[in-house]
Amino acid sequence: MDLEDAGIGEGISEVIVTTKSASGKPNAAPIGVITTISDETGEPRHFVKLYRGSQTLENVRETNMLAANVTNDAIIFVKTAFENLSEDNFTVFVDMPVLKEANAWVIFTSDLVEERSDYLRFQILTRAVEIKRKEVKAINRGLNAVIEATILATRYELIEDERGKVEIRKLMERYAEIVKKCGGRREKDAIGILQEKVLQRYGFRFA
Amino acid sequence: MDLEDAGIGEGISEVIVTTKSASGKPNAAPIGVITTISDETGEPRHFVKLYRGSQTLENVRETNMLAANVTNDAIIFVKTAFENLSEDNFTVFVDMPVLKEANAWVIFTSDLVEERSDYLRFQILTRAVEIKRKEVKAINRGLNAVIEATILATRYELIEDERGKVEIRKLMERYAEIVKKCGGRREKDAIGILQEKVLQRYGFRFA
Numbered sequence: 542m543d544l545e546d547a548g549i550g551e552g553i554s555e556v557i558v559t560t561k562s563a564s565g566k567p568n569a570a571p572i573g574v575i576t577t578i579s580d581e582t583g584e585p586r587h588f589v590k591l592y593r594g595s596q597t598l599e600n601v602r603e604t605n606m607l608a609a610n611v612t613n614d615a616i617i618f619v620k621t622a623f624e625n626l627s628e629d630n631f632t633v634f635v636d637m638p639v640l641k642e643a644n645a646w647v648i649f650t651s652d653l654v655e656e657r658s659d660y661l662r663f664q665i666l667t668r669a670v671e672i673k674r675k676e677v678k679a680i681n682r683g684l685n686a687v688i689e690a691t692i693l694a695t696r697y698e699l700i701e702d703e704r705g706k707v708e709i710r711k712l713m714e715r716y717a718e719i720v721k722k723c724g725g726r727r728e729k730d731a732i733g734i735l736q737e738k739v740l741q742r743y744g745f746r747f748a
Numbered sequence: 749m750d751l752e753d754a755g756i757g758e759g760i761s762e763v764i765v766t767t768k769s770a771s772g773k774p775n776a777a778p779i780g781v782i783t784t785i786s787d788e789t790g791e792p793r794h795f796v797k798l799y800r801g802s803q804t805l806e807n808v809r810e811t812n813m814l815a816a817n818v819t820n821d822a823i824i825f826v827k828t829a830f831e832n833l834s835e836d837n838f839t840v841f842v843d844m845p846v847l848k849e850a851n852a853w854v855i856f857t858s859d860l861v862e863e864r865s866d867y868l869r870f871q872i873l874t875r876a877v878e879i880k881r882k883e884v885k886a887i888n889r890g891l892n893a894v895i896e897a898t899i900l901a902t903r904y905e906l907i908e909d910e911r912g913k914v915e916i917r918k919l920m921e922r923y924a925e926i927v928k929k930c931g932g933r934r935e936k937d938a939i940g941i942l943q944e945k946v947l948q949r950y951g952f953r954f955a
Contacts, residue, residue: 547884551932554886573930574886611886618887645884675882677754677852679761679781679818680825685892723780725758 543585544576547645547670548611551576551585555688557610557621558589559631559638560600567631567638568596569621571691574609574665587649587667590660596625598661605651607665608634610643613678615687615724615731617642622691623738635669646671683724687731690716690747694739710747713739717748750792751783754852754877755818758783758792762895764817764828765796766838766845767807774838774845775803776828778898781816781872794856794874797867803832805868812858814872815841817850820885822894822931822938824849829898830945842876853878890931894938897923897954901946917954920946924955 548554553573560568575588589607591598601607617640620626631638639646649665656662690713700706720732732748740746755761760780767775782795796814798805808814824847827833838845846853856872863869897920907913927939939955947953 548886550886550888552888552890552935553930554888556886576932578933609886611884613887672884675884677818677879677882678885679755679757679763679816680820680892680895681757681759681761682892682895683759685887685889685896688887688889689892723760725783726785728759 544587544647544667544670545585547609547647547672549574549576549587549609549647551578554609554611555618557612557617557640557643558597559608559610559640560597560606561604561638562596562600563603567628568600569610569617569626569630569638569640570595570597571618571621572597587665588654588662589651589665590662592660593658601651601663606637607649607651608637608639609647609649610640611645611647612640612643613684614642615684615728616734618688619691619731619735619738622695623742634671644672644674644676646673681723681725681728683720683722683728686716686719687724687728687735690720690732691735694735694743697739697743710745713747721748751794751854751874751877752792754816754854754879756781756783756794756816756854758785761816761818762825764819764824764847764850765804766815766817766847767804767813768811768845769803769807770810774835775807776817776824776833776837776845776847777802777804778825778828779804794872795861795869796858796872797869799867800865808858808870813844813875814856814858815844815846816854816856817847818852818854819847819850820891821849822891822935823941825895826898826938826942826945829902830949841878851879851881851883853880888930888932888935890927890929890935893923893926893931894935894942897927897939898942901942901950904946904950917952920954928955 558572632641634646648669651663654664765779839848841853855876858870861871
């Protein structure tokens with residue numbers, strides 16, 4: 542099944558992955574779905590890397606299921622990078638928790654294909670697709686600046702040398718400036734939430 | 749008329765602006781449509797800054813018309829940043845040249861509101877809208893990395909000090925790495941075109 546129509550094309554698609562524990566508790570986290578196209582058959586294959594210690598990995602090990610929620614909502618990316626969403630953000634599709642506000646849902650089953658010291662890599666196989674809302678959307682540099690700043694923030698604690706940390710803080714400043722200049726309200730609110738989270742967790746302010 | 753449905757929301761929407769000269773020759777260039785929402789009325793207003801020396805400015809001064817083409821095509825952004833498109837990329841909508849492959853077209857008339865040493869700012873008023881193709885599309889970091897690298901490349905010649913140039917080249921390297929990791933074929937082809945253009949114009953390679 543080709544997921545292009547659900548917004549998941551070649552390369553890495555940044556989506557919100559929703560999963561549930563064996564007991565049914567839903568979880569949401571921002572994750573890249575990696576899509577490769579076979580040179581021989583032209584068929585796409587999809588993978589995810591799930592990091593050790595994450596709730597997503599724990600849930601996938603328990604259920605072998607995950608859902609990709611395709612969305613442009615900067616706030617959801619920031620929030621889920623730092624904490625789970627409250628239950629009222631979720632609904633159910635094919636017995637899996639998914640985000641009410643997503644533009645498309647894709648349910649996958651997972652096959653473990655690689656074990657690394659920091660992550661496990663799974664091939665994921667499409668089981669169901671629901672396209673909820675198609676739209677036209679111009680590129681907004683602020684939206685992606687929120688995503689880039691969020692990724693940097695989550696990596697910050699993994700950087701050990703002070704020079705590396707300074708470099709990351711400088712890039713985060715730069716992205717915050719792009720959001721200020723180019724973002725809409727949603728992106729500006731999102732970077733505000735990120736600034737709070739970063740101050741709480743790491744004790745520094747940016748932009 | 750609210751342009752949200754055509755993909756042009758609050759903040760800066762990166763679009764391809766198409767214009768024509770008095771004699772009818774079409775031109776395409778990547779430009780940000782600036783949308784502000786009035787705190788009092790909630791009404792959006794749209795603006796563009798057109799740089800002196802650009803064909804777009806010359807055409808808008810001759811015709812007082814421009815079209816915004818909403819697209820996610822990384823290749824079109826890179827190409828139009830460095831050269832005009834060939835005529836077979838254009839079609840006509842309400843007597844204006846527009847891009848065949850765009851997802852939406854918006855035709856504007858222009859009112860000069862500010863003159864600066866390097867650009868003129870126009871308020872633009874919607875005259876016609878055509879939504880051509882709605883879609884679902886997950887965020888792809890590679891797509892925006894192409895846009896950011898392209899913007900940096902077009903600014904490179906304006907930077908005078910060597911340290912500033914080194915900084916820009918370093919950022920461009922970083923964006924090229926994001927494209928390599930996260931982009932699809934279209935984004936990878938686009939960064940390849942950008943690398944060629946940069947080598948031709950400035951004589952350096954990146955990534």
